[in-house]
Amino acid sequence: MTPANTADDTTVDIAALLERGRTLSTPVLKAAVDRLAPPMDTVAAYHFGWIDAQGRPADGDGGKAVRPALALLSAEAAGAAPEVGVPGAVAVELVHNFSLLHDDLMDGDEQRRHRDTVWKVHGPAQAILVGDALFALANELLLEIGTVEAGRATRRLTTATRKLIDGQAQDISFEHRERVTVEECLEMEGNKTGALLACAVSIGAVLGGADDRTADTLEAYGYHLGLAFQAVDDLLGIWGDPDATGKQTWSDLRQRKKSLPVVAALAAGGPASERLGELLSADAKSNDFASFSEKEFATRAALIEEAGGRDWTAQEARRQHAVAIEALDRVDMPQHVRAQLTALADFVVVRKR
Amino acid sequence: MTPANTADDTTVDIAALLERGRTLSTPVLKAAVDRLAPPMDTVAAYHFGWIDAQGRPADGDGGKAVRPALALLSAEAAGAAPEVGVPGAVAVELVHNFSLLHDDLMDGDEQRRHRDTVWKVHGPAQAILVGDALFALANELLLEIGTVEAGRATRRLTTATRKLIDGQAQDISFEHRERVTVEECLEMEGNKTGALLACAVSIGAVLGGADDRTADTLEAYGYHLGLAFQAVDDLLGIWGDPDATGKQTWSDLRQRKKSLPVVAALAAGGPASERLGELLSADAKSNDFASFSEKEFATRAALIEEAGGRDWTAQEARRQHAVAIEALDRVDMPQHVRAQLTALADFVVVRKR
Numbered sequence: 040m041t042p043a044n045t046a047d048d049t050t051v052d053i054a055a056l057l058e059r060g061r062t063l064s065t066p067v068l069k070a071a072v073d074r075l076a077p078p079m080d081t082v083a084a085y086h087f088g089w090i091d092a093q094g095r096p097a098d099g100d101g102g103k104a105v106r107p108a109l110a111l112l113s114a115e116a117a118g119a120a121p122e123v124g125v126p127g128a129v130a131v132e133l134v135h136n137f138s139l140l141h142d143d144l145m146d147g148d149e150q151r152r153h154r155d156t157v158w159k160v161h162g163p164a165q166a167i168l169v170g171d172a173l174f175a176l177a178n179e180l181l182l183e184i185g186t187v188e189a190g191r192a193t194r195r196l197t198t199a200t201r202k203l204i205d206g207q208a209q210d211i212s213f214e215h216r217e218r219v220t221v222e223e224c225l226e227m228e229g230n231k232t233g234a235l236l237a238c239a240v241s242i243g244a245v246l247g248g249a250d251d252r253t254a255d256t257l258e259a260y261g262y263h264l265g266l267a268f269q270a271v272d273d274l275l276g277i278w279g280d281p282d283a284t285g286k287q288t289w290s291d292l293r294q295r296k297k298s299l300p301v302v303a304a305l306a307a308g309g310p311a312s313e314r315l316g317e318l319l320s321a322d323a324k325s326n327d328f329a330s331f332s333e334k335e336f337a338t339r340a341a342l343i344e345e346a347g348g349r350d351w352t353a354q355e356a357r358r359q360h361a362v363a364i365e366a367l368d369r370v371d372m373p374q375h376v377r378a379q380l381t382a383l384a385d386f387v388v389v390r391k392r
Numbered sequence: 393m394t395p396a397n398t399a400d401d402t403t404v405d406i407a408a409l410l411e412r413g414r415t416l417s418t419p420v421l422k423a424a425v426d427r428l429a430p431p432m433d434t435v436a437a438y439h440f441g442w443i444d445a446q447g448r449p450a451d452g453d454g455g456k457a458v459r460p461a462l463a464l465l466s467a468e469a470a471g472a473a474p475e476v477g478v479p480g481a482v483a484v485e486l487v488h489n490f491s492l493l494h495d496d497l498m499d500g501d502e503q504r505r506h507r508d509t510v511w512k513v514h515g516p517a518q519a520i521l522v523g524d525a526l527f528a529l530a531n532e533l534l535l536e537i538g539t540v541e542a543g544r545a546t547r548r549l550t551t552a553t554r555k556l557i558d559g560q561a562q563d564i565s566f567e568h569r570e571r572v573t574v575e576e577c578l579e580m581e582g583n584k585t586g587a588l589l590a591c592a593v594s595i596g597a598v599l600g601g602a603d604d605r606t607a608d609t610l611e612a613y614g615y616h617l618g619l620a621f622q623a624v625d626d627l628l629g630i631w632g633d634p635d636a637t638g639k640q641t642w643s644d645l646r647q648r649k650k651s652l653p654v655v656a657a658l659a660a661g662g663p664a665s666e667r668l669g670e671l672l673s674a675d676a677k678s679n680d681f682a683s684f685s686e687k688e689f690a691t692r693a694a695l696i697e698e699a700g701g702r703d704w705t706a707q708e709a710r711r712q713h714a715v716a717i718e719a720l721d722r723v724d725m726p727q728h729v730r731a732q733l734t735a736l737a738d739f740v741v742v743r744k745r
Contacts, residue, residue: 076558078565141524145517164498167520168561171494174524175554178531182547190543194535201528205429208521212431 051382060107063121064128071129071176075169082161082169086140088152092160102152105268105387106131106239112379113243113257116372124243126180126189130196131239133177138203138235140170145211146294153285174200184246192245195254199238206231213297217320224302225266232272233265240264240380256370260380263363268387270356273298274349275392277340283392289336295322299355304348311345318342360388404735413460416474417481424482424529428522435514435522439493441505445513455505458621458740459484459592465732466596466610469725477596479533479542483549484592486530491556491588493523498564499647506638527553537599545598548607552591559584566650570673577655578619585625586618593617593733609723613733616716621740623709626651627702628745630693636745642689648675652708657701664698671695713741 072083084090088099107128114124142148143156144166150156158166181193209227213219240261241254249257275284276291277300284290291298305316318339322328343349363384367377425436437443441452460481467477495501496509497519503509511519534546562580566572593614594607602610628637629644630653637643644651658669671692675681696702716737720730 074554076561079557079561137524141520145520163516164564167494167498168557168564170524171490171527172554172557172561174527175550175557178546178550179554182543182550185543185547187540187543190535190538190540190546193531193543193546194538197528197531197535201427201525201532204432204521204525204528208429208432208525211517211521 051379053382053386056112056379056383057104057108059121060109060111060128061104063111063125064104064107064132067125067129067180068132071133071180072173074176075172078161078165079169079172082157082165083173085160086136086157086169088154092155099152099154103390103392104132105383106135106236108383109236109239109261109380110243112376112383113240114247115243115376116257116370116380117244117247117249117253118373119243119247121243123247126184127192127242127246128239130177130181130192131235131242133173133180134196134200134203135235137170137174137177138207140166140173142207145207148294150286188246188248191251192242195238195241195245195258199234202230202234206234210296214295216297217323218305219297219302221299221302221306224297224299228269228273228299229262229266232269233262236265236268237261253370256366259366260363260370260384263359263366264384264387267356267359267363267384270299270352270359271388271390273300274352274356277343278349280391285392288333289340292336292339293331295319295328299352300343300348302348303351303355304343304346307346307348307351309346311342315339315342315346356388360384404732406735406739409465409732409736410457410461412474413462413464413481414457416464416478417457417460417485420478420482420533421485424486424533427529428525431514431518432522432525435510435518436526438513439489439510439522441507445508452505452507456743456745457485458736459488459589461736462589462592462614462733463596465729465736466593467600468596468729469610469723469733470597470600470602470606471726472596472600474596476600479537480545480549480595480599481592483530483534483545484588484595486526486533487549487553487556488588490523490527490530491560493519493526495560498560501647503639541599541601544604545595548591548594548598548611552587555583555587559587563649567648569650570676571658572650572655574652574655574659577650577652581622581626581652582615582619585622586615589618589621590614606723609719612719613716613723613737616712616719617737617740620709620712620716620737623652623705623712624741624743626653627705627709630696631702633744638745641686642693645689645692646684648672648681652705653696653701655701656704656708657696657699660699660701660704662699664695668692668695668699709741713737 072080072087075083081090081094085092088097091097110124110128110131111121113127115121139151140157143151144158144163148156149159157169177196178193181189181196206227210231213227237258241257244257245254273291276296276298277289279286281288287293304312364381367380425433425440428436434443434447438445441450444450463481463484464474464477466480468474492504493510496504497511497516501509502512510522530549531546534542534549559580563584566580590611594611597610598607626644629649629651630642632639634641640646657665717734720733
C-alpha cells in the first residue's frame with residue numbers, strides 16, 4: 040500500500056461521519072416523504088422508523104446510513120461542500136428503501152430492522168405503492184434542481200436502479216436453481232449491492248461538477264466497497280447475531296438463498312461440500328422445509344463452514360476492500376476525504392450488523 | 393365552437409394515426425425491453441402481448457396505443473418531426489405499463505386485454521419486478537438522450553408518475569370507504585388517468601424544444617382528454633361488452649370500485665339512489681359478496697342508471713372533451729395537427745373498448 044492508501048483510522052470518527060450523513064439528509068428525506076398522498080406518507084414514515092404501527096412517534100432504527108455518509112463525502116471529493124451532496128444522498132436513500140419495500144414483499148421477509156415489514160403491517164398493496172412512490176420521489180428531487188449536473192446524476196441513479204432490479208431478478212431465480220456458480224453470485228451481488236453504493240459515491244461529486252472519468256473511478260471504489268459490504272452481509276445472514284442484525288437466526292438459509300458462503304462451499308469439493316450439496320438438493324424438493332428446526336439449519340451452517348465457505352467469503356470481503364481502496368488512489372481529492380472514505384471501507388468490513 | 397376547433401373528422405383516419413404511433417414506437421419499445429435481464433424480458437414480452445404464456449410468438453392486443461399517437465402529434469405540434477416524439481412515446485408507454493403491472497396485482501385483476509395478467513401467469517414477484525424495471529427503463533431512455541430538453545421531459549414524466557401513484561392510492565382507499573364525493577372521484581381520476589395522458593401530449597413537444605407555457609397548455613388538453621377517457625372507461629367498466637373490453641361483465645362493480653357512475657348515482661338523491669346506497673353499504677359488510685350472481689350486479693347497475701349515474705357520466709365525458717378542445721385553441725400549431733388532436737379526442741369519447 041502507498042501512504043495515500045493508509046488512513047490513520049484513529050483520526051476518523053466513523054460514528055460522527057455516519058451521524059453527519061443522517062443529520063443533513065433526514066430533514067430533506069422527511070420533507071420528501073411528506074409530499075406523498077395519504078396513506079402513503081404514513082406507511083413510508085413507518086418504514087423509515089419515524090412512527091410505529093399505531094402511528095405514534097417512534098425513534099426507530101433507520102439503518103446504518105452508510106449511503107448518505109458516502110454521498111456527502113462524494114461531494115467533498117469533488118471539492119464541493121458536503122451540503123451539495125444532500126439531494127443525492129436522499130435520492131439514493133429513497134431508491135434503496137424502494138428496493139427494500141419491494142424485496143421484502145417478494146422474498147416474504149417478515150422482519151427488518153427489528154420490526155415487522157411494511158407488507159406485514161400495512162398489506163402488500165401499500166408495500167408496492169409506497170415503493171413505487173419512493174422511486175419516483177428520488178427522480179423528482181434530483182430533476183427539480185434543474186441543472187445539467189442534476190440530469191447527469193439522475194441518469195447515473197437510473198442506471199444503478201436498473202442494475203439493482205436485475206440483481207433482485209437474479210437473486211430470485213437462484214432460489215429456484217440447484218447450482219449457482221461463484222461468478223454468477225458475484226455478478227448478482229454487484230448488481231444488487233454494488234451498483235447503488237457506487238452511485239452513492241459518485242452522485243455528490245457529479246452534483247458538485249465532477250467529470251465523468253472522476254465519477255467513474257469513484258464508482259469503482261463504491262462498487263467494490265458494495266461487494267465487500269455484501270460479502271459481510273452474507274456472513275451475517277448465516278452467522279449474524281439476531282439481536283444485532285434484527286433478522287432471524289440462519290436467516291438466509293431459511294430462505295434457501297444461494298449466498299456467497301453457500302456457493303463457495305458447494306464449489307469447494309470434498310466430503311463436507313458433497314454432503315451439503317446432497318442436503319440442499321433434498322431441501323429444494325422437501326415438503327417439510329417450512330417446519331425445519333434450529334438444529335437442521337445449524338447442521339447446514341456447520342457444513343458450509345467445514346467446506347470453507349465461511350473463510351472464503353471473509354477473504355473475499357478483504358479482497359474487494361483492497362480493490363476499493365486501490366480505486367481511491369486514482370482520484371485527486373482532499374486528504375481528509377480520502378482518509379474518511381478509507382475508514383468507511385474499513386468499517387464496512389468489520390461491522391456486526 | 394370557432395372554426396379552428398372543428399375538426400373535419402372525415403379527413404382524419406384515426407386507425408392510421410394510431411397505427412403510425414404503434415409502427416414508430418413498437419421497435420424502440422421492443423429494443424428497450426430486450427435490455428432487461430432474463431426472465432424479466434420474457435415476462436415483459438408476455439405482458440405486451442408479443443409472446444404467449446408458453447413463450448411462443450403471439451400477435452396479442454397491445455392496447456389502443458392512444459398515448460404513442462399523442463406523443464408523436466405532440467412533437468408535430470411544436471413544429472418538430474413526429475420521430476422526435478418517439479422516445480417520449482415509448483417512455484410514456486413504459487410508465488403506463490409499469491402501472492398496469494402493479495395495479496393488476498394490487499387490485500387482484502386476473503384478466504387484461506383478453507389474457508391472464510402477469511401476476512396470474514408468472515407470479516406476484518415478477519409483476520412487481522418487471523413493473524419496477526419498466527419504470528426505470530422509461531427514465532433511462534429519456535435521460536440517455538442527454539439534452540436539456542430530455543431532462544425537462546423526464547421531469548414532466550416523473551411528475552406524472554407521482555400523480556399516477558397518488559391516484560392509485562386514492563383508488564384503493566376509496567374501496568374501503570362507504571362514501572366518496574364526485575369531486576374526490578374526479579381528483580383521483582385526474583391523477584390516475586389525466587396526468588399521464590397530459591404528459592403524452594407535452595412530452596413530444598418538450599423534446600422538440602417547446603417552451604413551458606406551450607407544454608403546460610398541451611398538458612391541459614391532455615389532462616381533460618384523460619378525464620373524458622376515464623369517464624368513458626367507467627361506463628365501459630359497468631356496461632361495456634366483455635367481448636370488446638376483455639374484462640368480466642360488471643367488472644368495476646365486482647371490485648366495488650367507487651367509479652364516477654356510482655358516486656354520481658349516490659350523490660343524486662331520490663329512491664333509486666337511496667336503495668343503491670343501502671345495497672352497497674350491505675355489500676361492503678357482506679361475506680357472500682364473492683359468490684354474487686350476475687343478477688345481483690345487474691340490479692345494482694340498473695339502480696345506478698335509474699339514479700342518473702350513467703347519464704351524468706356520459707355528460708361528464710362530453711364536458712371534459714369540450715374543455716380539452718378549448719385548450720387546443722390556446723396553442724399555435726399546424727392546422728393538420730390540430731385536426732388530428734381534435735379527431736383523437738372525438739374518438740376517445742365514442743370508443744367501445
